[in-house]
Amino acid sequence: xxxxxxxxxxxxxxGCAVALLASGTRAENSDAELLSRLPKSKHALQEALDAxxxxxxxxxxxxxxxxxxxxxxxxxxAKSGLDKCAExxxxxxxxxDATVEKWSPEREVFQDKEHLTRASAQLTxxxxxxxxxxxxxxxxxxxxxGSVYSAIPTLKDGKTAINVRIRTANxxxxxxxxxxxAQ
Amino acid sequence: xxxxxxxxxxxxxxxxxxxxxxxPAPNSPAQPAxxxxxVAVPSVVTVPAEPPPAEHTGEAESKAHDDTALxxxxxxxxxxxxxxIAQAETQGARAISAKFELEDGKLSLSVYTAKKGIELDAEHxxxxxxxxxxxxxxxxxxxxxxxxxKHITRASYHLTLVQRSKMTLAAVxxxxxxxxxxxxxxxxxxxxxRSPIFHVMIAKAGGGQVxxxxxxxx
Numbered sequence: 001x002x003x004x005x006x007x008x009x010x011x012x013x014x015g016c017a018v019a020l021l022a023s024g025t026r027a028e029n030s031d032a033e034l035l036s037r038l039p040k041s042k043h044a045l046q047e048a049l050d051a052x053x054x055x056x057x058x059x060x061x062x063x064x065x066x067x068x069x070x071x072x073x074x075x076x077x078a079k080s081g082l083d084k085c086a087e088x089x090x091x092x093x094x095x096x097d098a099t100v101e102k103w104s105p106e107r108e109v110f111q112d113k114e115h116l117t118r119a120s121a122q123l124t125x126x127x128x129x130x131x132x133x134x135x136x137x138x139x140x141x142x143x144x145x146g147s148v149y150s151a152i153p154t155l156k157d158g159k160t161a162i163n164v165r166i167r168t169a170n171x172x173x174x175x176x177x178x179x180x181x182a183q
Numbered sequence: 184x185x186x187x188x189x190x191x192x193x194x195x196x197x198x199x200x201x202x203x204x205x206x207p208a209p210n211s212p213a214q215p216a217x218x219x220x221x222v223a224v225p226s227v228v229t230v231p232a233e234p235p236p237a238e239h240t241g242e243a244e245s246k247a248h249d250d251t252a253l254x255x256x257x258x259x260x261x262x263x264x265x266x267x268i269a270q271a272e273t274q275g276a277r278a279i280s281a282k283f284e285l286e287d288g289k290l291s292l293s294v295y296t297a298k299k300g301i302e303l304d305a306e307h308x309x310x311x312x313x314x315x316x317x318x319x320x321x322x323x324x325x326x327x328x329x330x331x332x333k334h335i336t337r338a339s340y341h342l343t344l345v346q347r348s349k350m351t352l353a354a355v356x357x358x359x360x361x362x363x364x365x366x367x368x369x370x371x372x373x374x375x376x377r378s379p380i381f382h383v384m385i386a387k388a389g390g391g392q393v394x395x396x397x398x399x400x401x
Contacts, residue, residue: 085337085374113335117308117310123340128374129377158346158347159347
C-alpha cells in the first residue's frame with residue numbers, strides 16, 4: 001500500500017465514525033431474503049437519489065427493499081428541500097421495481113402516520129448535518145466492502161449520522177455509520 | 184467554538200432567523216424594538232459560512248400578531264409553563280414543546296409530549312398534546328393523540344430536535360430566565376445553522392415580550 005493510499009485510508013477513518021456490525025441481529029435476519037435478492041437489482045442507490053433531485057426535491061433516505069415478493073428501489077424526498085421544516089414541506093417517496101431494465105418509480109406523497117413520522121424525523125436529521133446522502137454513500141463505497149443498499153439518517157450518541165448498509169461479496173449485510181460531521 | 188455553543192442569544196422578531204411560518208409584519212404592535220434584543224444578533228450571523236440554514240417551525244412567530252392579546256391574558260394563568268411541563272411529564276412522557284395560547288379568545292396551556300419518552304423515535308412513539316384552561320385552580324388538560332398531517336409532522340420535528348439536543352425544556356426555561364427575567368409563555372425547538380436551538384418567548388415585567396434563543400449544546 002502506498003503512502004498516498006494509506007493517507008487516504010487514514011483520512012477516511014478520521015472522517016467517519018465507522019461501526020461494522022456483525023450479522024446475527026434480528027434486523028439482519030429479516031434482511032436475509034433481501035440480501036439474497038440484491039444481486040438481481042439493475043439499479044444502484046445513487047439512481048434513486050438523483051431521481052429525487054430530478055423531481056425537484058432533496059433526498060432524505062434511500063434503500064433497496066424486499067416487499068410483497070419484489071425487490072424495490074426507494075428514496076424518500078422533501079419537495080421543498082432542507083430549508084423548510086417537515087410541517088411546511090411535502091414528504092414523498094419514489095419507489096419502483098429494481099429488477100427491470102428501466103427503473104420507473106411511482107411517486108407517493110405521505111399522508112399516513114407511519115411514513116410521516118419517519119420522513120419528518122429523517123428530514124429533521126438531514127437539516128442538522130452538512131453531510132449529504134451522496135457523500136455518505138460515496139464514503140461507504142470507497143471502503144470497498146461491497147455494494148451499498150441503504151442510506152438512512154439516524155441518531156448516534158445524540159448526533160446525526162447516516163447509517164449505510166452494505167452487502168458484502170459473500171452475501172452478508174454490514175452497517176457503516178458515517179458521522180454527520182464528516183464531509 | 185465552545186463559547187458559541189454555550190451562549191444565549193436574545194433576538195428581535197424578524198432579525199437573522201428565518202422562520203418556517205409567516206414572519207410578523209414589520210409594524211406589528213407585538214414587535215419589540217429594544218436595544219437589548221439586537222445585542223447578541225451579530226454573533227449569530229458571523230458563524231463561518233455554511234450551507235443555508237434550515238428553517239425552523241417558528242410557530243411562535245406565526246402567532247406574533249396574537250401576542251398582544253395573549254400577553255394581556257397571561258397574568259390570569261394559575262401556573263407557569265415550567266409547572267405545566269412538569270405536570271405533563273408523567274408516566275414516562277417527555278415534553279417536547281409548550282406554550283400558552285389563545286384558543287377562541289380564551290387562554291389555554293398546551294404541551295406537546297412524546298408519551299414513550301425521548302429514547303424512541305417519532306415513528307415508534309406516541310405524539311400527543313395536553314391542553315387545557317390554566318386559569319383554574321388545577322390545570323386539567325385534555326389529551327389529543329395526533330393523527331393529522333400538520334401536527335404529526337410538527338411534533339415529529341420537535342421530538343427529533345429534543346433528541347438531538349442535550350437539554351430538557353425545564354433546563355431551557357431556566358437558562359432563558361437567567362438571561363431575561365419575566366414570564367415564559369412559549370418554548371419550542373428549532374434549527375439554526377444546522378444546530379438545534381430553542382426559541383423561548385418571555386413576557387417582560389414592564390410590558391412587551393422578547394424572544395430568547397437558547398442553544399442546545401448539541
